[in-house]
Amino acid sequence: MSSTTLLVKAATEKYETLFHRHPANPILTGKDWPYSMNSVFNAGATLLPDGSTLLLCRVEDRRGLSHLCVARSVNGVDGWQIDREPTLLPNAERYPEELWGIEDPRITYVPELKKYAIAYTSYSRGGPGVSLALTEDFRSFERIGVIMPPDDKDAALLPRRINGYWALIHRPMTPLGAHVWISYSPDLRHWGSHKLMLEARRGAWWDANKIGMSPPPIETSRGWLMLYHGVRRTPSSSIYRLGLALFDLQQPEKCLVRGDSWMFAPEAEYERHGDVQDVVFPCGYTIASDGDTINLYYGAADSSIALAQGSIRALLSWLDANGHSEHSNDRRRS
Ligand code: BMA
Secondary structure, three states: OOOHHHHHHHHHOOOOOOEEEOOEEEEEEEEHHHOOEEEEEEEEEEEEOOOOEEEEEOOOOOOOOEEEEEEEOOOOOOOEOOOOOOOOOOOOOHHHHHHHHEEEEEEEEEEEOOEEEEEEEEEEEEEEEEEEEEOOOOOOOEEEEEEEOOOOEEEEOOOOOOOOOEEEEEEEEEEOOOOOOEEOOOOOOEEEEEEEOOOEEOOOOOEOOOEEEOOEEEEEEEEEEEEEEEEOOOOOOEEEEEEEEEOOOOOOOEEEEOOOOOOOOOHHHHOOOOOOOOOEEEEEEEEEEOOEEEEEEEOOOOEEEEEEEEEHHHHHHHEEEEEEEOOOOOOOOO
């Protein structure tokens, strides 16, 4: 297909709905919390061995500082059992990088360690950085500390080593823009071999200048499927929307296909209005027993947690129909 045909197609096509909002949305709000706070949003997610869903929620207190709190549910929709007290509080005495709180956790189960790895934002005078903690039960945590210095966030560990090395996806800020990078480590503590993974586009694009990985990538037979957010700055505010890209399984910095348009954006009232308007911000998902249905948990307007459901197969077909290779040397469209 010529690039002109592709452009016309992208501009005129009727858009497919890839994620369906759950009718119970928002599924968790501050009103559900057993202690006082300001808001709850941006939760990491995982399935526990008994099949129940665990959300590690970002809770912002009335000072403006965030901590993490666990909510568990048998069906992943309602009946949430929320820890009576904060589950993981910032510990600024031992970890000064957590002075202004801990935010936006992404959970990865790591079979080799038989532990969950939580990559989260630790916020302090130096700015936001990436910290890592390990846990077996979400009750006690082993902090590894800052693994990417500020200004860096939107990180997740891949569930297994790539060519012998652990791999971390993250988003450093640079004066030229905020792009997604991947770094490698032999021991989860020392990181190097940094590689640019996905670049923010430029100009008028929905994902110009600032992007970041949203939940940890989804491992599929065709590659690592990444849902990423693009931040569109407008004269009045910013809009956080979601797009898709697929990366090589053995060489994850290699982007195979990238979607042209966004595929999920703030529409519902609870996404458009809140502490920060026009934000959908997923930090986690679970996959249903059919191996295809994805339950996407996302922060809505920095004020609540919502759920949308989609199909991995449908996401991949959408990418085939709406994406292009980053290696086609056709840079005219970005
Ligand atoms: C991003 C992150 C998220 C937040 C979003 C919208 O930079 O800090 O925690 O949900 O902004 O405010």
